[in-house]
Amino acid sequence: xxxxxxxxxxxxxxxxxxxxxxxxxxxxxxxxxxxxxxxxxxxxxxxxxxxxxxxxxxxxxxxxxxxxxxxxxxxxxxxxxxxxxxxxxxxxxxxxxxxxxxxxxxxxxxxxxxxxxxxxxxxxxxxxxxxxxxxxxxxxxxxxxxxxxxxxxxxxxxxxxxxxxxxxxxxxxxxxxxxxxxxxxxxxxxxxxx
Numbered sequence: 001x002x003x004x005x006x007x008x009x010x011x012x013x014x015x016x017x018x019x020x021x022x023x024x025x026x027x028x029x030x031x032x033x034x035x036x037x038x039x040x041x042x043x044x045x046x047x048x049x050x051x052x053x054x055x056x057x058x059x060x061x062x063x064x065x066x067x068x069x070x071x072x073x074x075x076x077x078x079x080x081x082x083x084x085x086x087x088x089x090x091x092x093x094x095x096x097x098x099x100x101x102x103x104x105x106x107x108x109x110x111x112x113x114x115x116x117x118x119x120x121x122x123x124x125x126x127x128x129x130x131x132x133x134x135x136x137x138x139x140x141x142x143x144x145x146x147x148x149x150x151x152x153x154x155x156x157x158x159x160x161x162x163x164x165x166x167x168x169x170x171x172x173x174x175x176x177x178x179x180x181x182x183x184x185x186x187x188x189x190x191x192x193x194x
Contacts, residue, residue: 029067030060042112054095057082065099077102083110083119115167123175127183133164134186 023041027034032043045060047053068075082097082104097104109118109125116125137160145153 030063
């Protein structure tokens with residue numbers, strides 16, 4: 001599977017509306033699967049053959065580029081990347097993705113809708129990020145517990161820590177027990193500090 005991420009300028013108040021108006025018919029412009037959310041787009045496509053996949057990706061990206069030009073949406077090639085998600089141990093050799101003679105860079109991890117996804121679906125980057133979030137919250141809770149009652153601390157916990165834990169929990173089926181154990185120990189230690 002190959003995923004390509006594209007978005008509109010961050011912080012634009014009209015971004016989500018313009019995105020919705022423009023991008024709705026992108027789904028019909030190419031063979032990519034295109035889950036759309038707010039102002040983020042991921043294009044994904046799969047094939048059992050790497051050579052066929054490369055041809056398919058480059059052909060379909062040309063269609064997407066033509067659609068974007070027609071709709072007067074500039075594509076920032078330097079912010080566009082692709083990620084190959086495949087069986088562990090399988091490597092792509094000489095896999096090149098281009099749009100209008102611009103070579104698109106490959107990435108091994110990307111952040112999509114607040115969740116870090118890596119090319120082996122180990123979720124290690126996402127879990128590392130959660131560990132940092134939980135660790136940073138410890139100091140906040142430690143300082144605030146002198147000033148806030150238990151109910152206010154729990155409310156703060158659910159907004160700062162628990163919400164992050166729930167973001168990608170459904171996708172963590174392939175996460176190694178060691179990573180989950182580390183996260184669980186950290187979470188339990190910090191939540192007992194309340």
